Amino acid sequence: MDVAIVGASGYAGGELIRLLMTHPEAEVTVATSRALEGRPVTDQHPHLRGYTDCVFTNPAAGDIEADFAFLAVPHTAAMNYVSPLLERGIRVVDLSADYRLPRDVYERIYGVSHTDWFEAPYGLPEISREGVKNARFVSNPGCFPTGATLAAAPLAPHAAHVIYDSKTGVSGAGDNPSATTHYPNVADGINPYKWTSHRHLAEMKQELARLGSTAACYFTPHLVPVNRGILTTAHILLDEPMGQEEVEALYREFYRGEYFVRLQRPMLSAVRGSNFCDIAVESEGSRVVAVSAIDNLVKGAAGQAIQNMNIMCGYAENAGLTVPPCLP
Ligand SMILES: NC(=O)C1=CN([C@@H]2O[C@H](COP(=O)(O)OP(=O)(O)OC[C@H]3O[C@@H](n4cnc5c(N)ncnc54)[C@H](OP(=O)(O)O)[C@@H]3O)[C@@H](O)[C@H]2O)C=CC1
Numbered sequence: 259m260d261v262a263i264v265g266a267s268g269y270a271g272g273e274l275i276r277l278l279m280t281h282p283e284a285e286v287t288v289a290t291s292r293a294l295e296g297r298p299v300t301d302q303h304p305h306l307r308g309y310t311d312c313v314f315t316n317p318a319a320g321d322i323e324a325d326f327a328f329l330a331v332p333h334t335a336a337m338n339y340v341s342p343l344l345e346r347g348i349r350v351v352d353l354s355a356d357y358r359l360p361r362d363v364y365e366r367i368y369g370v371s372h373t374d375w376f377e378a379p380y381g382l383p384e385i386s387r388e389g390v391k392n393a394r395f396v397s398n399p400g401c402f403p404t405g406a407t408l409a410a411a412p413l414a415p416h417a418a419h420v421i422y423d424s425k426t427g428v429s430g431a432g433d434n435p436s437a438t439t440h441y442p443n444v445a446d447g448i449n450p451y452k453w454t455s456h457r458h459l460a461e462m463k464q465e466l467a468r469l470g471s472t473a474a475c476y477f478t479p480h481l482v483p484v485n486r487g488i489l490t491t492a493h494i495l496l497d498e499p500m501g502q503e504e505v506e507a508l509y510r511e512f513y514r515g516e517y518f519v520r521l522q523r524p525m526l527s528a529v530r531g532s533n534f535c536d537i538a539v540e541s542e543g544s545r546v547v548a549v550s551a552i553d554n555l556v557k558g559a560a561g562q563a564i565q566n567m568n569i570m571c572g573y574a575e576n577a578g579l580t581v582p583p584c585l586p
């Protein structure tokens with residue numbers, strides 16, 4: 259199957275190329291970048307030298323030739339590609355935020371008008387796999403909502419309040435340098451940002467509701483001096499107290515058979531480069547602390563997008579996603 263990656267020069271696009279190299283059914287035949295048109299992909303992604311001869315191109319949306327396309331471009335850019343691709347029979351996973359929320363919520367939170375909105379399945383397979391099967395278009399979740407929702411999901415129907423506290427690596431901000439990501443501003447520090455107003459909060463609320471929860475939901479992210487990974491501590495305040503054994507049994511049952519969820523002590527280094535989400539829980543009665551670790555560029559972006567492609571196309575769900583993590 260020929261695969262196009264739109265936005266292939268970015269961090270998420272680079273990860274799509276890397277991971278798809280080991281996919282038995284998919285081959286990257288189109289890698290787009292406006293700024294790097296005509297340059298070898300390995301100029302931007304030198305770690306892939308020897309693995310690909312691809313050259314960046316810059317086709318119009320209606321001229322992209324492929325069986326499947328990933329959109330790894332910023333929100334507001336993705337919405338220009340979806341319909342032209344679908345109209346030509348190309349299946350699509352969008353990694354941006356453009357189709358994750360109802361239109362009015364999206365427009366309010368992102369402060370833009372959506373020019374091509376329609377409802378799309380939300381591709382967090384461990385929660386909503388059925389909607390992804392046989393879909394022609396899937397919206398890939400945000401990185402924070404992925405780790406947060408997976409941490410709290412088994413307890414969602416029993417929760418009165420869910421407070422997510424996340425630590426994220428700097429690659430979450432993409433490869434465009436800024437004052438926020440400038441080395442001296444990140445190194446040796448832990449910086450909370452958007453304490454009560456991060457744009458991913460709406461997605462977190464949406465996913466708790468999908469799980470049958472009426473819990474109030476709060477979220478504060480922190481930038482930490484690591485390249486990759488999101489560690490989320492979910493404080494789940496329960497309606498009724500629950501003991502440790504009961505909580506552990508609930509998580510084991512909820513995630514039974516889920517290849518990408520491992521119930522073990524979460525460490526960013528133990529999931530790095532992989533599509534795993536590691537989760538552990540501890541109960542103190544009416545509060546359960548659930549901690550998850552993901553790689554923001556893999557389970558939080560490119561890996562989950564490939565997982566969705568696999569489900570959409572009927573491939574093994576872990577095809578192209580079996581390379582072990584790279585601790586330390
Ligand atoms: N980084 C992360 O951890 C995560 C990212 N995402 C989402 O994935 C998408 C990509 O993120 P990331 O890789 O970090 O971003 P980067 O900034 O690293 O890369 C963006 C890519 O999109 C291209 N691009 C930018 N603007 C446009 C445009 N208007 N039209 C077409 N192409 C464009 C860029 O190349 P060029 O300018 O040369 O065309 C580049 O290839 C974003 O929507 C992001 O929110 C989702 C989850 C996690």
Ligand SMILES: CC(=O)N[C@@H](CCC(=O)OP(=O)(O)O)C(=O)O
Nearest residue numbers: 354355400401426427428430431
């Ligand atoms: C460190 C950092 O800046 N992280 C980004 C993560 C957002 C992201 O990746 O965007 P998606 O909505 O596509 O998931 C942020 O907090 O905005």
